[in-house]
Amino acid sequence: AQTVTQSQPEMSVQEAETVTLSCTYDTSESDYYLFWYKQPPSRQMILVIRQEAYKQQNATENRFSVNFQKAAKSFSLKISDSQLGDAAMYFCAYRSLVQGAQKLVFGQGTRLTINP
Amino acid sequence: DVKVTQSSRYLVKRTGEKVFLECVQDMDHENMFWYRQDPGLGLRLIYFSYDVKMKEKGDIPEGYSVSREKKERFSLILESASTNQTSMYLCASSAGGAAGDTEAFFGQGTRLTVV
Numbered sequence A: 001a002q003t004v005t006q007s008q009p010e011m012s013v014q015e016a017e018t019v020t021l022s023c024t025y026d027t028s029e030s031d032y033y034l035f036w037y038k039q040p041p042s043r044q045m046i047l048v049i050r051q052e053a054y055k056q057q058n059a060t061e062n063r064f065s066v067n068f069q070k071a072a073k074s075f076s077l078k079i080s081d082s083q084l085g086d087a088a089m090y091f092c093a094y095r096s097l098v099q100g101a102q103k104l105v106f107g108q109g110t111r112l113t114i115n116p
Numbered sequence B: 001d002v003k004v005t006q007s008s009r010y011l012v013k014r015t016g017e018k019v020f021l022e023c024v025q026d027m028d029h030e031n032m033f034w035y036r037q038d039p040g041l042g043l044r045l046i047y048f049s050y051d052v053k054m055k056e057k058g059d060i061p062e063g064y065s066v067s068r069e070k071k072e073r074f075s076l077i078l079e080s081a082s083t084n085q086t087s088m089y090l091c092a093s094s095a096g097g098a099a100g101d102t103e104a105f106f107g108q109g110t111r112l113t114v115v
Helices: none
Strands: A004-007 A010-014 A019-021 A025-026 A033-038 A046-052 A063-069 A074-079 A088-096 A105-106 A110-115 B002-005 B012-013 B017-026 B029-038 B044-053 B054-059 B063-071 B073-079 B087-094 B104-106 B110-114
Touching: A004 A033, A010 A019, A019 A110, A033 A063, A033 A074, A033 B063, A046 A063, A046 A074, A046 B002, A074 A105, A105 B044, A110 B017, A110 B054, B002 B087, B012 B017, B017 B029, B017 B087, B017 B110, B029 B073, B044 B063, B044 B073, B054 B063
Parallel strands: A010 A110, B012 B110
Antiparallel strands: A004 A025, A019 A074, A033 A046, A033 A088, A063 A074, A088 A105, A088 A110, B002 B017, B017 B073, B029 B044, B029 B087, B044 B054, B063 B073, B087 B104, B087 B110
16 A cells, blocks of 8 residues: 655745755556645635656746656655745645556655744 | 535534535546545545445544535535544545546535534
8 A cells, every 4th residue: 555754844934035844655556646735714625736647857847847857756745935925834745557446645744834 | 626525624523413515526537536635634535426326435434424426516424523523524536547637626615514
């Protein structure tokens, strides 16, 4: 079974600075998807960024980018130019591509605080 | 605008009651999921369904059952609610198929309190 681990329960960063959230995972599959989701106080989960395992190039979405290290099974999220609206819980997630087993497996979450 | 709708945002039930949490999606998605969210534990999968009338146990199915009679609706049932089932419950859906859209969409959650 796949597992996802986020070892940082809480992180804080000054507004406009850069912060990196860590995520490691365990799987025996060779192809899969990885995601970072954001959950603000409104509780609505929002997709931040996704990475397909067969793509070596790291995904980027505006101020958000990932460092995907497939051999090390590491998938960190970098937020540049942090903004107050980035404050939220961030969850790393893994998704299998096996038909009938495409559940999302989540990490424990990291609470990100932005200091003005 | 894609949408996953959970029937209640807040719910208070008594110990021993049978509780139904309803989830409806309008995206014709094959996969639907029920998660439980607790501080420090992240989201844990209770049950998921990849087709009508099909269901698979997740990591913590004990004390729960599910029903999927129609593609758009996935219900979570607490047969006899207990205080340790007090939690946030999140429903999600996603398209099936390895080559298709892989994003999961979430409802706004139901905060259930069992007293």
